[in-house]
Amino acid sequence: MKDLAYENFPFAPGVVQLNHASYGVTSRRVMCAxxxxxxxxxxxxxxxxxxxxxxxxxxxxxxxxxxxxxxxxxxxxxxxxxxxxxxxxxxxxxxxxxxxxxxxxxxxxxxxxxxxxxxxxxxxxxxxxxxxxxxxxxxxxxxxxxxxxxxxxxxxxxxxxxxxxxxxxxxxxxxxxxxxxxxxxxxxxxxxxxxxxxxxxxxxxxxxxxxxxxxxxxxxxxxxxxxxxxxxxxxxxxxxxxxxxxxxxxxxxxxxxxxxxxxxxxxxxxAQWAEWRARHLLAECEALADTGSRLLADCGAHPTAETAYLPPRLRAFVLEGVTVRQVKEATRAVPLRIWAGPGPRGECLLRFATHIYNDEPDLETLARTIKEVLTR
The missing domain is CATH 3.40.640.10 (Type I PLP-dependent aspartate aminotransferase-like (Major domain))
Structure with a gap:
């Protein structure tokens, strides 16, 4: 779905966006309207x-x-x-x-x-x-x-x-x-x-x-x-x-x-969201979220919930032995846009969201970056 990124959204070149859940991402069509x-x-x-x-x-x-x-x-x-x-x-x-x-x-x-x-x-x-x-x-x-x-x-x-x-x-x-x-x-x-x-x-x-x-x-x-x-x-x-x-x-x-x-x-x-849904693009985003969850779990990240309680396109993980600052510094250098912050009891949490502009290499980049952080 990477071809949909610059067609639909005004992203800066090279940015891997996996955090629209924080602020949202406005499409070009809506900006024109x-x-x-x-x-x-x-x-x-x-x-x-x-x-x-x-x-x-x-x-x-x-x-x-x-x-x-x-x-x-x-x-x-x-x-x-x-x-x-x-x-x-x-x-x-x-x-x-x-x-x-x-x-x-x-x-x-x-x-x-x-x-x-x-x-x-x-x-x-x-x-x-x-x-x-x-x-x-x-x-x-x-x-x-x-x-x-x-x-x-x-x-x-x-x-x-x-x-x-x-x-x-x-x-x-x-x-x-x-x-x-x-x-x-x-x-x-x-x-x-x-x-x-x-x-x-x-x-x-x-x-x-x-x-x-x-x-x-x-x-x-x-x-x-x-x-x-x-x-x-x-x-x-x-x-x-x-x-x-x-x-x-x-x-x-x-x-x-x-x-x-x-x-x-x-x-x-x-209207644009309904079009994406009709074309099954949002269902593809859900599959990507599952892929990202599997890749991060293989790296040693711990999901915050059992499968039955996972949102379709939003996933979070506990990262043990690292700090929020370390995660932010590593992901910003990629540049990779995720959310990282403290959990209710000070845990280091990482959260990502998938959208129609993401593809599997985006999740592989995330997993590779987090694996490097966890194994330092």
Whole structure:
């Protein structure tokens, strides 16, 4: 699929890109659509950013809802997953008698946001450790039972954990939360365009995520889904001109002066993603991820999860006996773009993601580089 790289993406020559999961990668087609959209806005910004904008956002939101089988009246765009999480956490009621549960594999800023919210309300925050490698749903449920003997108000978990790249057993944890009288909040930053999202089936209270990680969209585009009883309650974290709007899409349509083009061109990104899927290119990416996993395991890297809990195109490994700095220095010299960072307990984690521009030699380059790091 290497011939698709420069045809579809503006990469610098020689860069091996295996980390679109961090920031996303915008395609040339979407960049072209964005240029046209910006020209249109600048031709008459008073109209394009005024009366016309909400209608256009409503249309694009409906397209996202259709693509991912979500209820259109329950979703809206927002700046990014962080802003959506801030809106949810700030809007939900929390008292000193409540317990909030988060997993230690959650995105660090989300954990920090819950720490601040719990401190303000004098609520109890419990951070539950997730052992690596992740073996089973029962392993996690046992950890939850041990750490949280009583009732729960909210539990925050990822659909796919970011650093450790674990496809979490959301359905099983949702049952556990309901049995404790609580509500589930799902971080789906790595959901849209990657793994199915069924928040209504899970009985979730809220789900937030991004559209620019796994779609070829401009950054940043966030997505917020709310249970029916929370549609009127959850307000943007920033108090803007539309903060009081009764309509969910309008409420999040104007977070102050901003660039709406990433949201307005999401239709182009969805269309291109659908074409890739129809041509089975994304299925080929999944096979490449399996190849990369096998090659890294042969080098002595340890997968963060058993096969049943691996995301289709995102994989992570524990690298023993080396530092994050060593991994970053070695991969940058190639140049090879991956993510490396500390795990929940200070482990050295390496994560890669496969896309339509990758081929097997990219994964062989990664494995060769990591083998050299591990055997120094």
């Amino acid at each position: 964005a240029e046209s959209a910006r020209d249109r806005i600048e031709a008459d910004p008073n109209i394009r950013l005024g009366a016309e904008l909400v209608d256009l956002l409503r249309d694009r939101t409906a397209r996202v809802a259709e693509a991912f089988a979500l209820e259109p009246e329950r979703i809206t765009f927002c700046a990014n997953a962080t802003s959506a999480a801030a809106a949810v956490i700030a809007s939900l009621p929390l008292t000193g008698a409540d317990t909030v549960v988060v997993l230690d594999t959650e995105y660090s800023s989300i954990i920090r946001a819950w720490e601040l919210a719990a401190a303000r309300a004098s609520a109890n925050l419990v951070v539950v450790p997730v052992s690596l490698p992740f073996h089973s749903a029962e392993q996690l449920l046992d950890a939850l039972d041990t750490a949280v003997p009583g009732s729960v108000r909210y539990l925050q978990m990822s659909l796919v954990s970011s650093s450790a790249a674990i496809r979490m057993p959301v359905e099983r944890v949702a049952e556990w939360v309901r049995d404790r009288g609580g509500r589930l909040i799902v971080d789906a930053a790595h959901g849209p365009g990657h793994v199915p999202m069924t928040p209504s089936t899970w009985g979730a209270a809220a789900m937030f995520g991004t559209l620019h990680k796994w779609l070829p969209a401009l950054r940043a585009v966030g997505l917020l889904w709310l249970a029916a009883d929370l549609v009127d309650r959850v307000r943007p974290a920033e108090v803007s001109l539309t903060w009081d709007a009764p309509d969910l899409i309008e409420r999040y349509s104007w977070p102050g002066t901003f660039d709406p083009v990433p949201r307005l061109t999401i239709d182009t990104a969805l």
